[in-house]
Amino acid sequence: xxxxxxxxxxxxxxxxxxxGEVTEIxxxxxxxxxxxxxxxxxxxxxxxxxxxxxxxxxxxMHPAGDEVLALLSGRVTVVLEQDGDDQEIDLDAGEVCVxxxxxxxxxxxxxxxxxxxxxxxxxxxxxxxKADGD
Numbered sequence: 001x002x003x004x005x006x007x008x009x010x011x012x013x014x015x016x017x018x019x020g021e022v023t024e025i026x027x028x029x030x031x032x033x034x035x036x037x038x039x040x041x042x043x044x045x046x047x048x049x050x051x052x053x054x055x056x057x058x059x060x061m062h063p064a065g066d067e068v069l070a071l072l073s074g075r076v077t078v079v080l081e082q083d084g085d086d087q088e089i090d091l092d093a094g095e096v097c098v099x100x101x102x103x104x105x106x107x108x109x110x111x112x113x114x115x116x117x118x119x120x121x122x123x124x125x126x127x128x129x130k131a132d133g134d
Contacts, residue, residue: 009049009116016118017044035121042121049116052076056106058126065120067099074113080105 013025025031025046034040045065052074059081069078071091078089078097081104089097093113099105106129107115 009047010051010114013046013048015042015044016047019043035124036126044120045118046121047116047118049114051112052107052109052115053112055108056129058128059104059106061102061104061125062099062119062121062123063102063125064122066101067105067120068096068116068118069099069107070096070116070118072114072116074109074115075111076113076115077108077110078105079108 007024011027013027013031015023015025017023027048031040035042049072052071069091071093073093075093076091078091078099080087080089080099090110091097101120104127
């Protein structure tokens with residue numbers, strides 16, 4: 001059961017279950033390795049926030065569903081890889097965009113801030129950014 005009260009999404013993530021239940025997930029050093037390895041599975045969507053202080057050093061892709069990116073503060077550019085070309089979407093604080101299911105994407109920071117992510121994390125894949133930034 002989810003306790004009532006305030007929490008920071010940068011420190012405690014929320015799992016929005018397919019059954020309508022919301023579960024707290026403590027952000028521990030083991031969390032991301034367990035997600036990446038498939039050891040920890042999510043039954044719905046992961047809601048989290050992160051400080052955006054530098055460009056993402058990798059591309060990611062979510063095969064299980066669309067991802068919502070909501071910029072809480074700062075300024076970023078979301079880069080979508082579509083049909084071999086990059087599409088750039090500039091976001092300012094308070095704006096949101098949806099990354100389509102299966103679309104490789106990354107974020108470039110224009111002004112540091114915080115971003116909220118709502119994602120179907122199961123099966124998430126990553127690949128490195130090439131030396132030239134692509």
